[in-house]
Amino acid sequence: xxxxxxxxxxxxxxxxxxxxxxxxxxxxxxxxxxxxxxxxxxxxxxxxxxxxxxxxxxxxxxxxxxxxxxxxxxxxxxxxxxxxxxxxxxxxxxxxxxxxxxxxxxxxxxxxxxxxxxxxxxxxxxxxxxxxxxxxxxxxxxxxxxxxxxxxxxxxxxxxxxxxxxxxxxxxxxxxxxxxxxxxxxxxxxxxxxxxxxxxxxxxxxxxxxxxxxxxxxxxxxxxxxxxxxxxxxxxxxxxxxxxxxxxxxxxxxxxxxxxxxxxxxxxxxxxxxxxxxxxxxxxxxxxxxxxxxxxxxxxxxxxxxxxxxxxxxxxxxxxxxxxxxxxxxxxxxxxxxxxxxxxxxxxxxxxxxxxxxxxxxxxxxxxxxxxxxxxxxxxxxxxxxxxxxxxxxxxxxxxxxxxxxxxxxxxxxxxxxxxxxxxxxxxxxxxxxxxxxxxxxxxxxxxxxxxxxxxxxxxxxxxxxxxxxxxxxxxxxxxxxxxxxxxxxxxxxxxxxxxxxxxxxxxxxxxxxxxxxxxx
Amino acid sequence: xxxxxxxxxxxxxxxxxxxxxxxxxxxxxxxxxxxxxxxxxxxxxxxxxxxxxxxxxxxxxxxxxxxxxxxxxxxxxxxxxxxxxxxxxxxxxxxxxxxxxxxxxxxxxxxxxxxxxxxxxxxxxxxxxxxxxxxxxxxxxxxxxxxxxxxxxxxxxxxxxxxxxxxxxxxxxxxxxxxxxxxxxxxxxxxxxxxxxxxxxxxxxxxxxxxxxxxxxxxxxxxxxxxxxxxxxxxxxxxxxxxxxxxxxxxxxxxxxxxxxxxxxxxxxxxxxx
Numbered sequence: 001x002x003x004x005x006x007x008x009x010x011x012x013x014x015x016x017x018x019x020x021x022x023x024x025x026x027x028x029x030x031x032x033x034x035x036x037x038x039x040x041x042x043x044x045x046x047x048x049x050x051x052x053x054x055x056x057x058x059x060x061x062x063x064x065x066x067x068x069x070x071x072x073x074x075x076x077x078x079x080x081x082x083x084x085x086x087x088x089x090x091x092x093x094x095x096x097x098x099x100x101x102x103x104x105x106x107x108x109x110x111x112x113x114x115x116x117x118x119x120x121x122x123x124x125x126x127x128x129x130x131x132x133x134x135x136x137x138x139x140x141x142x143x144x145x146x147x148x149x150x151x152x153x154x155x156x157x158x159x160x161x162x163x164x165x166x167x168x169x170x171x172x173x174x175x176x177x178x179x180x181x182x183x184x185x186x187x188x189x190x191x192x193x194x195x196x197x198x199x200x201x202x203x204x205x206x207x208x209x210x211x212x213x214x215x216x217x218x219x220x221x222x223x224x225x226x227x228x229x230x231x232x233x234x235x236x237x238x239x240x241x242x243x244x245x246x247x248x249x250x251x252x253x254x255x256x257x258x259x260x261x262x263x264x265x266x267x268x269x270x271x272x273x274x275x276x277x278x279x280x281x282x283x284x285x286x287x288x289x290x291x292x293x294x295x296x297x298x299x300x301x302x303x304x305x306x307x308x309x310x311x312x313x314x315x316x317x318x319x320x321x322x323x324x325x326x327x328x329x330x331x332x333x334x335x336x337x338x339x340x341x342x343x344x345x346x347x348x349x350x351x352x353x354x355x356x357x358x359x360x361x362x363x364x365x366x367x368x369x370x371x372x373x374x375x376x377x378x379x380x381x382x383x384x385x386x387x388x389x390x391x392x393x394x395x396x397x398x399x400x401x402x403x404x405x406x407x408x409x410x411x412x413x414x415x416x417x418x419x420x421x422x423x424x425x426x427x428x429x430x431x432x433x434x435x436x437x438x439x440x441x442x443x444x445x446x447x448x449x450x451x452x453x454x455x456x457x458x459x460x461x462x463x464x465x466x467x468x469x470x471x472x473x474x475x476x477x478x479x480x481x482x483x484x485x486x487x488x489x490x491x492x493x494x495x496x497x498x499x500x501x502x503x504x505x506x507x508x509x510x511x512x513x514x515x516x517x518x519x520x521x
Numbered sequence: 522x523x524x525x526x527x528x529x530x531x532x533x534x535x536x537x538x539x540x541x542x543x544x545x546x547x548x549x550x551x552x553x554x555x556x557x558x559x560x561x562x563x564x565x566x567x568x569x570x571x572x573x574x575x576x577x578x579x580x581x582x583x584x585x586x587x588x589x590x591x592x593x594x595x596x597x598x599x600x601x602x603x604x605x606x607x608x609x610x611x612x613x614x615x616x617x618x619x620x621x622x623x624x625x626x627x628x629x630x631x632x633x634x635x636x637x638x639x640x641x642x643x644x645x646x647x648x649x650x651x652x653x654x655x656x657x658x659x660x661x662x663x664x665x666x667x668x669x670x671x672x673x674x675x676x677x678x679x680x681x682x683x684x685x686x687x688x689x690x691x692x693x694x695x696x697x698x699x700x701x702x703x704x705x706x707x708x709x710x711x712x713x714x715x716x717x718x719x720x721x722x723x724x725x726x727x728x729x730x731x732x733x734x735x736x737x738x739x740x741x742x743x744x745x746x747x748x749x750x751x752x753x754x755x756x757x758x759x760x761x762x763x764x765x766x767x768x769x770x771x772x773x774x775x776x777x778x779x780x781x782x783x784x785x786x787x788x789x790x791x792x793x794x795x
Binding site for chain 2: 040127133135136140142143144145146148150171172174175176177178179185189200201202203204206207209212215216218219220223224225226227230270283286287289290292293296297300302303305306307309310322325342345346349484497516517
């Protein structure tokens with residue numbers, strides 16, 4: 001059922017107050033929020049994001065938004081629940097929809113609103129040792145200097161019983177990875193449960209967006225998660241273009257598609273190598289990191305940056321792809337494809353590798369659906385979502401591609417989704433590159449009028465990236481909400497490690513490979 | 522087993538020659554922007570375009586002062602697009618021992634009607650002191666502990682690449698270790714978030730003397746695009762003493778290699794493009 005059908009069937013269930021491009025905005029009086037959400041979920045919709053904005057200065061209230069994704073509708077539905085500035089309470093949906101658990105608590109931390117009825121209303125984003133501040137409120141200056149903190153004082157769920165003990169790990173880890181704290185409760189080798197503490201790398205990015213003019217803010221978007229620089233940059237630029245009613249050229253769409261797929265490829269091949277390393281197959285990683293280097297050199301040749309930074313801009317891309325660079329890229333990708341097949345043959349012919357990956361770190365499809373898991377991890381557990389297909393952007397509506405979906409939800413399938421996607425990406429790049437349209441690579445985007453709301457959605461290599469903006473005066477932003485897929489997916493790691501042995505934790509964690517920076521912002 | 526060996530033999534040698542041979546760069550690679558001060562008259566357009574305020578202007582009465590801070594630069598090329606007297610070079614060996622070595626200053630006169638005249642670069646003395654003792658002790662074999670103190674993980678992508686057969690750090694006697702207690706060097710990324718301040722300090726305290734600290738990337742040097750705010754401190758040297766700064770966003774693997782070798786006295790500081 002499309003959103004319109006849901007609305008009609010429910011007897012004009014909600015009022016639409018704005019419809020632009022791929023977004024429908026509706027108002028949800030807070031008394032009805034629960035029942036209408038239940039109806040939408042009953043029709044197969046999924047809550048993609050929850051966030052708030054401070055409108056106390058303009059309208060004397062806050063707004064909480066729920067973003068719904070519908071498999072039968074190419075649009076996103078944004079349901080707005082007004083929150084009075086004096087009571088500051090909004091109804092929590094976390095008990096019915098576990099997927100919104102963290103995001104509702106984030107709203108409590110950032111804005112000081114109260115999610116009424118939340119089953120676990122403790123802080124998630126602000127650590128327990130932070131003073132009582134709400135950084136995304138308009139009356140909180142970004143340059144506020146807070147006193148130095150003592151260590152984190154979070155109280156973990158106790159671990160009791162004979163032979164049962166805790167293993168605290170992090171925030172500084174043994175490898176070259178990002179910081180976060182894991183608290184394992186174990187009975188011998190098997191993990192009873194895992195408690196996470198994130199937001200160690202919180203940098204105030206959403207607040208920082210409110211300081212910068214739009215053209216400079218693109219660089220901030222690229223710094224949300226460095227390995228997804230181009231995806232985040234594109235999501236942000238799409239939101240800006242939508243708010244400015246700007247249409248980019250077919251050529252710019254194609255260039256973005258090629259670069260998005262290159263980003264997916266270099267990350268996927270690195271992950272495949274890293275998964276092999278974590279089960280002791282180092283030589284496969286040596287080949288994989290060599291292959292990743294091939295793609296990074298293509299990136300540099302096409303855009304001037306190995307990580308595709310500084311390339312995307314509102315209105316298209318900053319530089320056209322040169323024919324000679326494209327020619328070189330074509331040759332390298334041909335070699336890459338052959339080498340990638342060899343790499344996969346090496347890995348697939350190793351029985352001991354398969355033995356370690358199969359039935360390890362299982363995330364069941366029901367759990368994945370309830371927790372709102374997206375991207376690679378979702379598709380390995382039966383969640384058939386892909387923004388490229390469901391909400392086409394760039395040039396994805398002009399290419400056909402397969403979205404791999406498995407139901408087993410183990411490490412092996414999360415690797416297999418990546419393998420399949422690399423192959424699809426190579427085919428897609430070849431197809432788009434063969435059909436390059438002439439025309440400008442960039443169009444001028446006019447200054448945006450204030451109070452425009454827009455959503456940018458991109459399927460990054462990890463999964464669904466959303467950027468929601470409200471524009472302010474002077475080509476600046478009033479609010480920018482960033483939803484990296486990692487934010488949805490951390491609870492999946494907690495589920496997947498249960499019952500597995502501690503030595504398998506690195507490979508399980510790697511098979512999700514979530515961005516700490518993207519989560520913490 | 523034979524398949525693995527055959528693939529290894531087929532692949533052959535893939536390691537680059539740097540630092541013994543020059544790095545292979547694509548013609549499009551963007552390194553440090555270079556300023557042609559003789560032809561640059563009005564730096565305001567470039568300063569406006571810079572996303573990280575690497576180019577900043579202070580005007581007092583009839584004198585203006587421009588600062589170009591390579592410790593904030595993200596090599597985006599916006600300044601070069603805004604002003605034709607600035608162009609992007611391919612220089613990446615920018616690591617320096619002192620924060621001030623990354624800053625270029627210029628002055629200009631300001632007439633009453635707002636016209637600019639006589640923009641000229643100010644003399645700069647590169648700090649060239651050597652810390653001989655540490656270099657002798659750590660120069661030949663070096664153990665590095667990487668610490669992410671709030672990075673966007675872009676720097677980690679490039680640091681991980683150093684372990685790949687293409688850059689093969691171990692051929693230079695350098696390797697990454699799992700604990701600060703085994704480390705000679707801390708390689709620190711990120712603007713240092715408030716939530717990582719204590720962890721960074723403890724990691725530094727756990728590293729035995731003699732130790733070297735290298736700050737990586739625009740964020741590690743100055744806080745980069747995040748700067749200093751309620752959640753970040755604005756650079757590694759706000760918390761622990763830093764021996765070498767490696768500019769970049771992120772620095773390419775060769776730039777990291779150059780900075781690491783500079784820190785242990787196996788390279789000479791080249792200085793900024795003049």
